[in-house]
Amino acid sequence: MPAERFQYNNTMSEGRAIEGIKALQAAGNAPAKISMLLTDGAIGQITNPFPEGAPSAKEVWERETGIEIDIIGAPAEDIFKKVMQDVTTGGGTFDIYTGPWNSTGDLVSSGGAVNCSDFVAKYQPDWGAPERGTTTPENEKLLYTYAGDYYSFSLDGDYQTWFYLKGLYEDPRVQEAFLTETGAELKTPDTWEEVDRISKFFTGKDFGNGPMYGNGNLMSPFWGLATFYARFASMDFPNFFFFNEDGSPNLNSELGLQCAEEHVRSFEWSPPDALTFTWAEAYATMWNLQIPHTAIYTNLVKFGDGFNPDGTPKSKATGMIGSHLPVGRRFGDQINRRSVLYYSITAWISSQSKHPEAVYLFLQWLSSTRTYTWMAGNPGGYFDPFQQANFKEPLVAQSYQPYSMETIPATIARSVPSINFAGQTALDNALDEELQAAITGQKSVRDAMDAAQGKWEKIIKRQARNGIVEAIQASRATWPTLVDPA
C-alpha cells in the first residue's frame, strides 16, 4: 500500500513538524492561514490528490493542523521579480517565497529570507538522513544553506542529467556507421571529448527519422549556462571552481578559455534554433528523435517517455530513451564526472512573515523525505526527485522511469552548484551575454571571456560589502570530491 510508505509518527521529521505546530497552536502562536508564492507549474503536486483515491498534500496538512495553505501562482521566469517586489516594497503578501535556488544569495542579502538555523536545530528535519535524505552531506549544505546558515528548503531536483536515445545507439546500422566514420565503438560517453565526437557524428545523419543534430544540450540564453557550468566544473581535477579562494573569477584562465572554446564549438552540432530554445523545445527535439543525447532536467522522461492513460505513447521516443552518468575528463586512471544544479525550485520564509516558526514547520513537513517522496511521484507538476528515498519509491520510478532511478542520484552526487551568491543574476547575465556573443560570432572567445571576467570582477568588488567573497568560500565546501575510475 503506497499510503503506508508515506506515514509518519512523532519520531520522524514530518511528525516533529506536526507536533511543533500543535504546540504553537496551544500557545496561541500559530496562524490560521499560510500564504505561499509558488511557480505555476508546480502547484498541482501540492493540490492534486495522488494516487487515485488518496488526498492531496495540501489536504493532509490542512486536516492535520487546521492551518489553511493559500497558494498564489506565478510563472517560473517571473517569480523572483515578484519576490523582490514584495521584499523591497515591504508588502508582506507572502509567508513563503519560492523561486530558483540560484536566487538564494540575492534574497538573503536583501534581508528578505529568515535564517532558519535555530529552527533546524530545534526540529531536526531529515533532509540529510543517511538512508533517505540527500545523496551526500555536501549536497545537504548545497541545497539548504547559504554561507553556513539554513535559509532554503529544496523542493526540486534540477540536476542536469544525461539522457540518450538508447534505441538509436543500439541500432546495428548506427553502430556500424559510427565505427566506420570514427574508428571507435558507439557507447554512452564518459568524457566531454566523447560527447563532442558523438555530436559531430550524428549531425546531418538520417537514420529514418529525418536529419539529426548531434548536440542536444541547452545552448540558449539563460538555460545554456547550465551546459557551460557543467563543462567548466570538470576542467580540472577533481573540480575547476568558477572562483578562486580570494573570490577572483577563473573565466579567462587557460582552462576557462579552453572550456569556452569547446562550448562555442559544440554549437556547430546544435539544432538551427537552439539559441531560442527553452527546456521545453529542447525536450521536443529528443521526443522527436532529432538529437541523440542531452544533459537536461529529469522530467524530460516524465513527460516524454512511457504511455498516456489512454495507452498512447507520450512521444516518438517512448521506449527508446536511456540515461547515463554525467561526463567529465580523464585524469590518469580517473574521471571527474560533473553535472550542475541549475534553477531548482526552492522555498524561503519571508522575513515579513508574522509566524516564521509555524511557516518553517509547514516547510519542514513539506520537504521531509516522506511527504516529498509522495509529492515527487505525483505527475501534476515540476518538483523533481532528489532525495534518496524518492528513488526507492515505485510511484516515482513510474513517472521518471526505472532506468533513471540510479543515474539521477549518481548525477546528484557528482553535481556542483551553479552561481547562487548575492549578485547572482548580474553574474549570470554578464557571462551569458558574452557567451552568446561568442557563439553568434560577434566576439572571439578570448574577447568574450576577457569581457565576462572583467564584468564578474566588477560585480564581485561591488558585492564585497554584502559578503560575496565569504559566500564563495563557503560554497566550495558544497562541491563534490567524488571521482570515478576511468
Added chain:
Amino acid sequence: MTDQAHTGATRTIRPQGYWVGVARDGQKMGFWFILPTFLLLLFIVIFPFFMQLYLSVTWWTPLEGIPWYSAWEVFSWFDNYLTLATDPRLWGALWRTALIMIVAVPAQFFLGMALAYLFIDQFPGRKLFYSILLTPMMIVPAVVGLMFFLLFQGTGPVNAHLGLPADFSWLTDVNRAMISVIIADIWQWTPLMFLILLAGMLGVPSDQLLAARLLGGSNWQNFVKIILPRMKTVIIIALVLRTVECFKIFDLIYIMTKGGPGVQTETISVFLYKQTFGDLEWSYVAAIGLTILIVLSVIAAKGLAYMARKQG
C-alpha cells in the same frame, strides 16, 4: 472692468465692500477644494522625481539589505552618472532604439501613405480590405512577438516559403535578428499610420481636388500641391506618435529575441528592464531614467519653441 472715459488712462474697477468679502471667501474656498488634488498631484509627480534623484546618487540595490530611504548609507555622488556616460551597453541600446526608429517609422509612413492613397476612392470590397488592413494593430504586441518568433524559426514558414535551409537563422543571427524585429514592427504599426493618414487625406476638401483636376493637374501634382500641404499637421502627429512608441518598443523584442543574440536587439526599454529586474541595479537605472527624462524634456522644449516661432 476698466474705465477710460474721463482720465484717458486705464483704471481697474475692483469689487468693493460686501462683494470683496464674498470674492475672498470664494477664493479661499476654491483653494481648499483644490488643495487635496493639488497635493496628490504634487506627490505623484514630485515624490518619484526626488526619490529617483536621491537613489541615483547612491549605490543602493535591493541586495543592500537596507530600505531605499536609507540609501544614503551607500552614497556614491555621481558615480552612476559617470558610469552611464561610458557604458557601451547603454549607448548601444540607445543606438539600436534609434536605428529601429530611423528604419521602421519612415517605412511605416511611406507604406501607410501609399495604402491611404489607394483607399481614397471607392472600390469593390473596400470595407473588407480596410478591416483586414487594420487587424495587425488590434493584436496585442506580445502576441505579434510570438507570431513572428514562430514565423522566423529556422524550421518555420518564412524559411520554408523562401526556400531557405533550416540553418538559415533569423532570430539568432547577428544582423538578421534586428531585421526580423523591424519587419514585425512595420507589419504591426503600418496600419496605424495608414489609418491616421487616410483620415487626413479624406479631410482634404474634394472641391479643391476636383478644381485642380479640371484645370489639368495630374494625380502626382494634386498629391504634392494639394493633399500633402493640407495633411501637414496630421503627418506630424502620426510621425511623432510612432516615433515615441518606437522609443518605448519592448514586448515585441522581448518575446522575439529577449534582446539577443547577445545584445544585438537590445533597445533602451529592454536594457532598462534587464538592469532593473535582472541585475537589480536600481540606482543605476534611476540615473539613466533621470538623464533620459532631462534630455527628452530639453528636446521637447526646443521643439515647442521652434513650433511657436514658426507660428509667428
